[in-house]
Amino acid sequence: MSQPIDFDNNAPITADEYDRAAQLALPGYEAMHTMVLACLQAYLPESADLLVVGSGTGMELARLGKACPQWHFLGIDPSEKMQAIAKQKMSHHQLSHQVKLIEGYTQDLPTDILYDAATSILVMHFIPPSGKLQFLQSIAQRLHPSAPLVLVDVFGEKQSQELKQLMPILHAYWNAMGFPPQKQQELLAAFNQGVYPLVETNILNLLEQAGFEKTMRFYTGLWVGGWLAFKR
Numbered sequence: 505m506s507q508p509i510d511f512d513n514n515a516p517i518t519a520d521e522y523d524r525a526a527q528l529a530l531p532g533y534e535a536m537h538t539m540v541l542a543c544l545q546a547y548l549p550e551s552a553d554l555l556v557v558g559s560g561t562g563m564e565l566a567r568l569g570k571a572c573p574q575w576h577f578l579g580i581d582p583s584e585k586m587q588a589i590a591k592q593k594m595s596h597h598q599l600s601h602q603v604k605l606i607e608g609y610t611q612d613l614p615t616d617i618l619y620d621a622a623t624s625i626l627v628m629h630f631i632p633p634s635g636k637l638q639f640l641q642s643i644a645q646r647l648h649p650s651a652p653l654v655l656v657d658v659f660g661e662k663q664s665q666e667l668k669q670l671m672p673i674l675h676a677y678w679n680a681m682g683f684p685p686q687k688q689q690e691l692l693a694a695f696n697q698g699v700y701p702l703v704e705t706n707i708l709n710l711l712e713q714a715g716f717e718k719t720m721r722f723y724t725g726l727w728v729g730g731w732l733a734f735k736r
């Protein structure tokens with residue numbers, strides 16, 4: 505049975521172990537954040553307002569905020585536990601003046617405040633298929649025309665030959681990274697239960713329908729992909 509994942513109650517990786525586990529389990533996690541930074545720096549001015557959807561424990565907020573001191577961020581996330589860690593992290597890195605954190609969902613934000621860019625990193629795959637278009641539309645509605653969106657998600661078709669072929673590679677990668685076998689099993693169980701990946705064509709179609717154009721893939725880490733798109 506599939507069951508939506510909630511990071512406060514049935515997280516695949518708990519909030520307090522998230523930072524370390526994400527770096528071990530997600531192929532190229534840190535390099536991916538560096539590529540996200542590059543995508544945004546390439547298309548944003550020195551001073552900009554960014555919407556970070558699913559800001560979690562604040563990993564991308566810290567990476568982007570430290571690199572670009574004149575960028576300001578709204579980080580939104582429904583998880584109280586993830587947000588509590590993000591708040592501590594912003595204070596630790598002296599980024600609190602650059603970052604505002606809100607507990608909730610993008611669709612709850614006002615539509616008269618528009619952002620210069622948005623990110624959704626490792627978030628949309630947790631949303632069941634029926635909610636994905638609305639999720640992307642809620643981001644598009646809060647962006648200026650031409651604003652970049654960076655979307656990073658697990659992708660592919662569950663049970664497909666390609667994903668089956670990837671599994672032993674993922675396990676070998678996790679072993680090489682020292683990600684414990686018990687955690688590997690837990691992560692895969694969570695993937696089977698509460699992750700809803702799409703094939704790339706469907707991601708591109710959804711982005712188009714939601715009001716984005718000029719989408720390009722900038723990153724692949726085995727089963728995780730990253731796309732850069734622009735609000736029409």
Ligand SMILES: C[S@@+](CC[C@H](N)C(=O)[O-])C[C@H]1O[C@@H](n2cnc3c(N)ncnc32)[C@H](O)[C@@H]1O
Pocket residue numbers: 510511526557558559560561562563564580581582583586608609610624625626627630631639
């Ligand atoms: C895997 S974490 C990713 C955190 C961070 N973006 C990163 O790259 O490490 C997923 C986060 O998305 C949040 N989330 C889940 N559904 C969401 C939604 N509909 N809107 C915004 N955030 C959501 C979860 O609470 C969790 O903190």
